[in-house]
Amino acid sequence: MDFSNKLLKWYGSNARDLPWRNTSNPYFIWISEVILQQTRVNQGIPYYYRFIEEFPTVQALADAPIDKLMKVWQGLGYYSRARNLKEGAIQIVNEFHGQIPNTFDELLKIKGIGPYSAAAIASFAFGRVVPAVDGNVYRILARVFGVFTPIDSSKGKKEFFELAKELISKKEPGRFNQAIIDFGALQCTPKSPLCIDCPFNEYCYAYQNNLISSLPVKGIKKPPQNRFFYYFMIRYGNFTFVRRRSENDIWNSLYEFPLWEHNKQFNFDEIGQKIKGLSFLKDTEPCIRYISEPVKHVLSHRIIWATFIILKIEKANYSLKADYVMIPIEELSTYPFPRLIDGYLAAEPTAKYFINRYM
Structure with missing residues (x-):
């Protein structure tokens, strides 16, 4: 042949x-x-x-x-x-x-x-x-x-x-x-x-x-790992907080909202209780305006379950100001986000409300 x-x-x-x-x-x-x-x-x-x-x-x-x-x-x-x-x-x-x-x-x-x-x-x-x-x-x-x-x-x-x-x-x-x-x-x-x-x-x-x-023959793949992300979309006046991911992990060099990752999924009441212990929210008097249902995002070796929590605060503590960048909310679209976050901001009505007006 x-x-x-x-x-x-x-x-x-x-x-x-x-x-x-x-x-x-x-x-x-x-x-x-x-x-x-x-x-x-x-x-x-x-x-x-x-x-x-x-x-x-x-x-x-x-x-x-x-x-x-x-x-x-x-x-x-x-x-x-x-x-x-x-x-x-x-x-x-x-x-x-x-x-x-x-x-x-x-x-x-x-x-x-x-x-x-x-x-x-x-x-x-x-x-x-x-x-x-x-x-x-x-x-x-x-x-x-x-x-x-x-x-x-x-x-x-x-x-x-x-x-x-x-x-x-x-x-x-x-x-x-x-x-x-x-x-x-x-x-x-x-x-x-x-x-x-x-x-x-x-x-x-x-x-x-x-x-x-x-054919072709492939080896046995490991099952994907579940990860549980809790993103905090914080409204501080007309500003919010983001950071660039720099860890040797997914989405390196992209931006994200303040993130709390845990090894399990929490319900709405549990999230409300856990917020009190997060360093970047201590002494900020956070007011919870919205908690999303978990959003499933499939990657090659991982499944991300992301919950978006919209908060309003009247003051920002040292940890929040030191670890995150405070930006005008209307400038969010100029920052490179993972598709998970970008898609949520573009498609979720509550996220659009967060961006366009006070909650």
Whole structure:
């Protein structure tokens, strides 16, 4: 079976017209690859245009204020991608004279660029013969060639990479990588693949042996962890309080309201009692105006149960002023928040009331 030629022939009739395919600019390709790591193509396209408009060069990204960067990224999730982009841009400016490296090995030295992104940039922008192996590629190769090694194991990753190296077109490596990505997105999909019209159906191990749903093989995932967040939307005159998250945790560099995290969920009466012991609310004479029902927010390895408590205070204590930034409420929309908070502010009528008038 001539896998490469069959794939490229299929691609000639089915290629998607995507904006980052109309350029050989390695910076633009890098940005597109990072955006697409955890984002659907249709969702990622407007972010791609917005990002390269705001930060058109490596230098512009390296110089970008972190708040502006996170605001542009807001809504895409997996915010470490944005922070790594900036750190990578600074590294390229400082260590590579502002020029993105043109080899796979050199690209791997850049912060946030892993094997897949390095291969994509090297092959798309510089024509390097190196396979870009992502979830689509694992799925296609496992099905067509009957590979049962778990794709999330170190052995599996090495085995699939070596197989892809054997198959990749030596004349058109970039086009091959684009083709196999599209083939996984359009033809050999995770569910309900189009096997009847597949150019490999005569040779496909999974199709011939009725194992489509069994391949690729994945290891057992741990169940997601539940976390319980209690956010305090405090109205102090026409001001409220926020802080930038800086811990090595979710949503680093994004803003949030004063947060109390506990290992359990409390009812309304229990929350009212617990408030009295929070350091940032001591001696503030808080008046509870609203307590939301828990809002469920699902992340890859966690489930956040967020309760929003709207308070009004007449005075702010030292802890509140020292640990949080006091801002005019009407400026909330200018700050980068996690999607959980941003969505709540935009959609919840009580939150809009909090923003627009006194309660």
